[in-house]
Amino acid sequence: MKIRTHTRILHSLLATIVASLAIPAHAATVAHWRFEGSDFLADSSGNNHGLTNNGSVTQVATTFPNPVLQTGQANLNAASFDGSNYLSAADNNAFTNSQFTLEAFFSPSSLPGSTETRTIAGHFGSSGSFDNQRSYGLFVRGSSLRVMMSNNGAGFGNVRIWDVGTIAANARYYAAMAVDTSTQTATIYLQDLSTDTLQVFVQTDAFSTLHNSTAPFTIGSTGQGTALWQGMIDEVRLSNVKLTQDQLLVIPEPSAALLGGLGLLALFRRRR
Numbered sequence: 326m327k328i329r330t331h332t333r334i335l336h337s338l339l340a341t342i343v344a345s346l347a348i349p350a351h352a353a354t355v356a357h358w359r360f361e362g363s364d365f366l367a368d369s370s371g372n373n374h375g376l377t378n379n380g381s382v383t384q385v386a387t388t389f390p391n392p393v394l395q396t397g398q399a400n401l402n403a404a405s406f407d408g409s410n411y412l413s414a415a416d417n418n419a420f421t422n423s424q425f426t427l428e429a430f431f432s433p434s435s436l437p438g439s440t441e442t443r444t445i446a447g448h449f450g451s452s453g454s455f456d457n458q459r460s461y462g463l464f465v466r467g468s469s470l471r472v473m474m475s476n477n478g479a480g481f482g483n484v485r486i487w488d489v490g491t492i493a494a495n496a497r498y499y500a501a502m503a504v505d506t507s508t509q510t511a512t513i514y515l516q517d518l519s520t521d522t523l524q525v526f527v528q529t530d531a532f533s534t535l536h537n538s539t540a541p542f543t544i545g546s547t548g549q550g551t552a553l554w555q556g557m558i559d560e561v562r563l564s565n566v567k568l569t570q571d572q573l574l575v576i577p578e579p580s581a582a583l584l585g586g587l588g589l590l591a592l593f594r595r596r597r
């Protein structure tokens with residue numbers, strides 16, 4: 326009887342392990358800019374949202390997790406910005422969805438002033454030829470992560486602004502904004518990779534519509550090439566669903582659960 330019970334537990338454990346080993350579905354990925362290989366501006370999603378290098382953004386050795394926890398892909402390279410350059414992908418309707426998740430690794434080489442904003446990534450124009458073309462993005466404002474989204478592109482009450490967490494120069498971070506406009510919920514993840522500390526902020530006052538910006542999707546700047554980044558950015562991924570925590574690029578639950586399961590399995594084996 327005892328052995329049968331153990332066998333049943335073993336079977337259910339094995340099923341859990343096999344499920345957690347399954348390759349995640351990528352149908353929801355709109356674009357994934359990884360900065361790997363000889364064409365470091367390519368979109369690895371297969372959707373052809375390749376980047377234009379405005380200035381001289383450089384490919385450098387990454388300091389972010391290798392391999393990427395969620396995908397198991399080797400992560401060797403990142404993009405480095407000096408405050409005068411940025412990357413852009415031509416505007417596409419695929420960048421605007423009622424549910425979406427924007428993720429990125431980032432490490433600022435310095436912090437902006439308390440009233441200054443620097444851009445990690447977004448679909449966000451706010452002046453010049455992209456005036457009133459705000460949609461969404463991840464930024465650093467002073468020493469906070471700033472997350473913004475807009476229902477009609479304009480400022481003055483039409484942009485949700487959330488300043489969360491504490492950012493330090495030269496530390497390494499993972500951030501994500503996961504939005505469902507039908508439930509008007511935005512979940513913001515901020516993980517300090519230097520200390521492995523995760524903070525989750527749930528905002529329930531997001532807009533029920535998302536502005537379809539005419540600006541390009543940009544990394545390291547706004548759509549009009551302002552609010553320029555200084556430091557490293559890696560693994561920028563846009564998905565057209567609100568990903569759950571265990572589907573994000575870096576949150577460690579899947580591998581931790583797997584290790585726990587294997588540890589338990591070893592224990593059962595020893596007892597038998």
Ligand SMILES: [Ca+2]
Nearest residue numbers: 359402403559
């Ligand atoms: Ca990379």
Ligand SMILES: [Ca+2]
Nearest residue numbers: 416537538539
């Ligand atoms: Ca657009």
